[in-house]
Amino acid sequence: MSSGLNKKLWIIENQSERSKTAYAKLEPMLKAAGFIFDEADPELVVTIGGDGTLLSAMHQYEEQLDRIRFVGVHTGHLGFYTDFMADELEKLVEGLCHEKPEQAVRYPLLRVEVKHDGKTTLHYALNESILRRTSQTMVCNVHISDELFEKFRGDGLAISTPTGSTAYNKSIGGAVMHPQVEAMQLAEIASLNNIVFRTLSAPMIVAKKDSIRLCPEKADDYSLTIDQLNFHYEDVTSVDYSLDGASIAFANCAHTPFWERVRTAFIGDGVE
Template structure:
């Protein structure tokens, strides 16, 4: 049975060189076909940003697509293969078909004051900000109001996204086997008048977060690399998505090895 493979790369010269070397290696393998539409396996060449772009391109058919990343940048948290391992990679495509590991995703619904809503999936995180002004929002966990937040903004991340922006604002690193989302505050105001939880919160997959905006003016929502903004945004709802992303586990790196390699690497 022929394996249909699509390749997505960034425009850095190193990635273009890897693409030129990878294509003939794949084309000479029996049972593998390069396609531009309806791939079963998507190989990304670049870094985590390239893989995020591929995820958003194919997030409408996540149950039918596996992802695999070739790392050519400075940090590849989602990429298992290096640019000098292409022959080993193509050999693995033939030997280890069908094996995969899946990670949780974030379901994001942005609601507008006129009744409209927009739905997104995030692999890493979503943030809410209000430009250079203080954002005011009521934060609900399920139906219970947790706090009235005042500060720069809020970040909601997946377990794999916990190592991205979430970590930089003081969030915890979560193993992706934990089906949960994480709420982290971005520069909250805490004094005798205004109080917030002041620490990250881990929310289980049977609960959800709703952020109801109380400040006036333009708010910006990010969903991974995507932006949604406008004064008419009224609330944002987050939960663990029913969909999951599936990575081809021809050689899937241990999560804590990734963490160590990315943040602690010992020379």
């Protein structure tokens, strides 16, 4: 096996027994291969668990995404972002020894800028961001590149990245998009459509050159979801979404092609 060449690395695992067992096996293998464990400033972050574990790791290192590459070990029920199974740890170590930073696979992130209480808060999402009210129907003006598009009434609105199109977006009727399609997707959650209130009532693919702005009516019970994280802001005046060039990098060692991931996750191997 080739040497890890003193690459700095960190492992993040969830609390399942399978993940703890995999960690106990993987840690000495990586140290023996010459990797240096550095939690503060890693070049590589290995997650053990599922997509939730990888999303948590991404947000933990959100300020360092320009210099970190991720790779996931799958120990749960569904791992869309994970490339290795728990019984493929030797293959993982070998792949990390040979991986090259310039060959990393990049997926776009969604930039989310929230204006609230006279302040501005910035987030990034790998999957999606959802704005909804917690107790009543949400009323919200939807702007596309500063032009008013519609007044939405319903449970909420979800804006997703191409990779996030396979997550919550898919469950509410959105389309599955390949990551090379540089666009966001806006999907309605239980919109009200009748003789009085009208919305497009269909998912929208919004090009990278455009932006989405949500301006909700004044209320103090809005919930904003960024991937698996929930935020409650008071006096939200607008939420702006864009693809501004930020991305997450995955180490290219046995990286699974996107459509193969989709087929494996949702259809299985029984295709005839």
